[in-house]
Amino acid sequence: MKSINKMKMTIPAVSANEGLARLCVSAFASQLDPRIDEIADIRTAVSEAVTNCIIHAYKGRGGLIYIESLLYPDRITVKIKDKGCGIDDIDKAMEPLFTTGGDDRSGLGFSVMQSFMDSVKVKSGPSEGTTVSMTKILRRADEGNPDER
Amino acid sequence: MTQCYALGTLTVCLDGEIDHHAVRDIREQVDISINRHKPSKVIFDFENVTFMDSSGIGLIMGRYKTLSRYGGIIEIVRMPPYIEKVMKLSGVSKIVKGLDRAKAADKGEQDRKEQ
Numbered sequence A: 001m002k003s004i005n006k007m008k009m010t011i012p013a014v015s016a017n018e019g020l021a022r023l024c025v026s027a028f029a030s031q032l033d034p035r036i037d038e039i040a041d042i043r044t045a046v047s048e049a050v051t052n053c054i055i056h057a058y059k060g061r062g063g064l065i066y067i068e069s070l071l072y073p074d075r076i077t078v079k080i081k082d083k084g085c086g087i088d089d090i091d092k093a094m095e096p097l098f099t100t101g102g103d104d105r106s107g108l109g110f111s112v113m114q115s116f117m118d119s120v121k122v123k124s125g126p127s128e129g130t131t132v133s134m135t136k137i138l139r140r141a142d143e144g145n146p147d148e149r
Numbered sequence B: 001m002t003q004c005y006a007l008g009t010l011t012v013c014l015d016g017e018i019d020h021h022a023v024r025d026i027r028e029q030v031d032i033s034i035n036r037h038k039p040s041k042v043i044f045d046f047e048n049v050t051f052m053d054s055s056g057i058g059l060i061m062g063r064y065k066t067l068s069r070y071g072g073i074i075e076i077v078r079m080p081p082y083i084e085k086v087m088k089l090s091g092v093s094k095i096v097k098g099l100d101r102a103k104a105a106d107k108g109e110q111d112r113k114e115q
């Protein structure tokens, strides 16, 4: 399927940009006229991935976060990439409650992404950084639009 | 965010977007109050919260750990439905009070006043 729109942004890995990133992606997603709960899911998943880049990949020392999003008639894909430290054991990192972040982190970021989006794929290596690719299918398409009924 | 302490209870009224960026300040201020008062109960009021991710879960779990060291408890009230989704996933409802009653409050029942 061919995408109907595309968005790219590169932002410094600072915490003030967490809000900016989720706002931009959800504004972009709104072109597909999604439901409010779908927008909320996308915002939350983006927030998780971007926060991970800031805290884990770059360890609070800054760097760049690359966000790319595509719209299709029935779905949105969002790719969030860093050039930080990478993840040794991806399966383990994605286990609920696993964290290397100490007392203030719950280890639920990946669980949130997985339950709020329809697919989450992680590519990572020690020297290449991490790319999280997520897809959300917008149910509006198969449930029908109430306006059209 | 506003905090108020009375009769052993610290009430923290959160507002806006609770992410990693916002949590830093909130945590610092709440921890100052907890250390000062050693409250037997901390109530987090979510009425004016518009967004929360796992950073908010970390905030609550962290305070839960501190309080449980001396037998204090945590209660959550007036949780909007879209934030409840993140809460449910975390299993936080097993360690804090009030998640069911938060729903009742949504329906307009001022059950907090009954206590």
Ligand SMILES: Nc1ncnc2c1ncn2[C@@H]1O[C@H](COP(=O)(O)OP(=O)(O)OP(=O)(O)O)[C@@H](O)[C@H]1O
Pocket: A048, A052, A053, A056, A057, A058, A082, A084, A085, A086, A087, A093, A094, A098, A099, A100, A101, A104, A105, A106, A107, A108, A109, A110, A111, A130, B054, B055, B058
């Ligand atoms: N972009 C990344 N770069 C390097 N390591 C990462 C990255 N994202 C996640 N990780 C690793 O995977 C672990 C799990 O991530 P997850 O988001 O599930 O939990 P968390 O960030 O530790 O806690 P929470 O998201 O609940 O605050 C992290 O603790 C970290 O070790």
Ligand SMILES: [Mg+2]
Pocket: A048, A051, A052, A108, A109, A110, B054
């Ligand atoms: Mg995380």
